[in-house]
Amino acid sequence: MEEILLIDDDVELCSMLADYLGRYGFHVSAVHRGDTGLKEAVKKQYALILLDVMLPGLDGFEVLKRIRGASSVNILLLTARGEDVDRIVGLEIGADDYLPKPFNPRELLARMRAILRRSSGAEATLEPTLLRADGLELNTAARTVSQNGKRIELTDVEFALLESLLHSPGKVVTREELAEKVLGREFHPFDRSLDMHISRLRRKLSGSGTEDDLVKTVRGTGYQLAVHSGASTPKD
Amino acid sequence: MEEILLIDDDVELCSMLADYLGRYGFHVSAVHRGDTGLKEAVKKQYALILLDVMLPGLDGFEVLKRIRGASSVNILLLTARGEDVDRIVGLEIGADDYLPKPFNPRELLARMRAILRRSSGAEATLEPTLLRADGLELNTAARTVSQNGKRIELTDVEFALLESLLHSPGKVVTREELAEKVLGREFHPFDRSLDMHISRLRRKLSGSGTEDDLVKTVRGTGYQLAVHSGASTPKD
DNA sequence: TCCTACTGTGACCATTTGTTACATTTTGCT
DNA sequence: AGCAAAATGTAACAAATGGTCACAGTAGGA
Structure with a gap:
């Protein structure tokens, strides 16, 4: 009605x-x-x-x-x-x-x-394009990110990176995948720029003290967004 | 003719x-x-x-x-x-x-x-054709634009630019697309006039203090109109 | 004609991104 | 354990990209 x-x-x-x-x-x-x-x-x-x-x-x-x-x-x-x-x-x-x-x-x-x-x-x-997990909220329509309600300023690559990770929280995303989606190019073993962006992203996200780091490294494979609280968006 | x-x-x-x-x-x-x-x-x-x-x-x-x-x-x-x-x-x-x-x-x-x-x-x-998003309103019939009810004067190019962006709020529009629709010519990597028009448009739209800027830059791709208050996202 | 408003261009600057180098950590091997 | 090799983290620098100022050219209106 x-x-x-x-x-x-x-x-x-x-x-x-x-x-x-x-x-x-x-x-x-x-x-x-x-x-x-x-x-x-x-x-x-x-x-x-x-x-x-x-x-x-x-x-x-x-x-x-x-x-x-x-x-x-x-x-x-x-x-x-x-x-x-x-x-x-x-x-x-x-x-x-x-x-x-x-x-x-x-x-x-x-x-x-x-x-x-x-x-x-x-x-x-x-479309309400909100991706959430663990206090993180990414709004693709407004192109904004906030953590626990506090606004975080990210560069475009960092934004795309977080978006890719947030798309499937808790799941490992390979370097190959990230390189393609985030950088728009194929991954080469000696290309360190992904690492750099991860590093920069971590610095901007709070809780970057080794443990409890939201962005976890999976050695030899890629990265993963750590999920502590169960509340997340089932997208797949 | x-x-x-x-x-x-x-x-x-x-x-x-x-x-x-x-x-x-x-x-x-x-x-x-x-x-x-x-x-x-x-x-x-x-x-x-x-x-x-x-x-x-x-x-x-x-x-x-x-x-x-x-x-x-x-x-x-x-x-x-x-x-x-x-x-x-x-x-x-x-x-x-x-x-x-x-x-x-x-x-x-x-x-x-x-x-x-x-x-x-x-x-x-x-009937007027109204394009709206986030307090912005563009009336193609009257060729007027207002923000939060306040009238804004735009030049032809700025109007066309905003119209293109407003066609798909919250979505990225590539430079190529904008160049074709707004300037009526192909995009050339060293053509800075689009940037200029974006700059001028931003100046006329309120809330142009980096953050919450309505017109967001997506580096390497194009621009996007930020949509914060999605009419479909009630917070409660 | 002059004056004004609009558009485009070059120059310069700030920010973002990529690269190189080196430090650190992990892994595999003896 | 001890060591070397591989993988990752990050600082520092270089390159690319975009923002904007200032000016020039253009067209329309007075």
Whole structure:
């Protein structure tokens, strides 16, 4: 059931829409003031917000702007009586679409679906690419790494290295594999640069006092990310 | 070569625009009266009609209405006075877009292209195409960008650059790709202009203090737009 | 015409990455 | 155990890569 927030001071319209949209699989929460609407909009994660322009408490445009400052939730603007100026400004401020009042509920439904279709498609690119193990967290989308909540700055090679290790925590990753994935070239027995990068990575990760070292060497084979706490991401 | 019909009584403006647009691959036919404009509009199939509102012979709105009666050709309205009334009425009658005079030829070009793009594609609505991530919002229809609700002014190259990155937030885009899409040429290893544009773009985006920089460098490969607040990753 | 904004280029600098050399550890052998 | 060879760790330096300043060229607008 998709959660919809309806911000409109017309109580009767609200209940009518809640009823209508309810029949099509939407759950509508309605508030009738701009300020409370804004609060609600940022508090909860709605699939879509229907926002009227003429509002008591806080103007609809203002609400729109402030929501946009905090979130990229879908917003469909409802403009009071044919005021097309509103449409224009609304679109430029960042509404996903607009609908002039009075509107046909059917058309509203169609537009809502269009917006949701678009955004669900786009969402596929926003995969939550988090790799975790043992207090380590690597976010490939944000390209950040933190250890026990503390941010760690890594260079690109170090990042790729940790990413490869974190892909299968506890498993040994061969030098050959690492060379290919991290350095993008074949491994040569006398190439020491991998060792260097491991060394640098270790220095940046805390708990590098010989024992408890997160990155363990497997002599003759490769490296492995030590896993102490059982909580990890089963990826294979 | 796209055929454009320009209906405007300002002869000088007409020749200036014909010249300007000609340089961008449009062929502009100009007429200076409403009635002759109407005739021309229905006689031939134009890709787009630029229609001034204040016209001798026949009022611009009237022309618009009558053209619409016979054809669904693209129409961009040029409003003489900045009076919003014009805009409103124009859109309600059925113009695809409007542009208040005096306008920047560049903006006209951008809007013309937007209309043509829309009409050649499937949709013919006024829906904006919004690309978002992490407080950033890029509106390809209005050609605007804002960050956390605040408008940001970008040059064409910067806009194209951000657009390319925003197409796949959190993913690395190679230099080769960017060079082709943004600069329209092949990437040459010693070409530093991409770097410059990235640099300039970063400066305009807030949060450019090394860390949490929205535009991340992936050494040896390209760039990536960092996504921190994945809309799909609720922390609780 | 001048003025302005945008784009591209060369130069210079900081950071990252690779290499060499040497220290240290491990392993195998006697 | 003692020793040598092999593997790994790391410091120091060199090379590559990217960031940005400053300037030049260009195009558009006044």
